[in-house]
Amino acid sequence: MEFIDANYILRYLLRDNANQYLKAKDIIENKPIFVPEFIFAEVVYVLEKVYAVSRLEIQTNLESLIKYPNIELNQKNVCIEALQIYSTHRIDFADALLIAYYKTMRHSKLHTFDKKILKIISAGI
Known part of the structure; x- marks a missing residue:
């Protein structure tokens, strides 16, 4: 199993550096890789804040x-659920990921002071 960092995903999606894109493409499309969720959080942040995607x-x-x-x-x-929540609500991806994990653990309780999170949860999202 291999790992990749956020830059590999960014180069693959943005295709803004031909050499790095080809290296990233080869790994992402042909190797078994593990990507921790925090890497996706970094990718989301960079795409939104730096590249205005x-x-x-x-x-x-x-x-x-x-x-x-x-x-x-x-x-x-x-x-995937976190990405859907993120795309339809004005919250950070990390908060969307927390909500998505909370939803999968049906009999759990989420303690937060974040009003946006509480509003989304109370709406039954």
């Missing part, structure tokens, strides 16, 4: 990437 485009591109059969995460479905 829309939330919907971020969701679409990362969901597609997560669904590659050779890419492993701890919880693919949780990460």
Whole structure:
């Protein structure tokens, strides 16, 4: 199993450096790789804040990437759910990931002072 960092995913999605894109493409499309969720959080942050990519485009591109059969995460479905929450609410991806994990653990309780998170949870999202 191999690991990649956020820069590999960014070069793959943005294709802004031909040499790095080709290296990233080879690894991402052909090797079994593990990507921790915090790497996706960094990718989301950079795409949104540095490259001004829309939330919907971020969701679409990362969901597609997560669904590659050779890419492993701890919880693919949780990460996909977090991307959906992130794209439809004005919250950070880390908060969306927390909500998605909370939803998968049905009889759990989430303690937070964050009003945005509380509003989303109380709406039954």
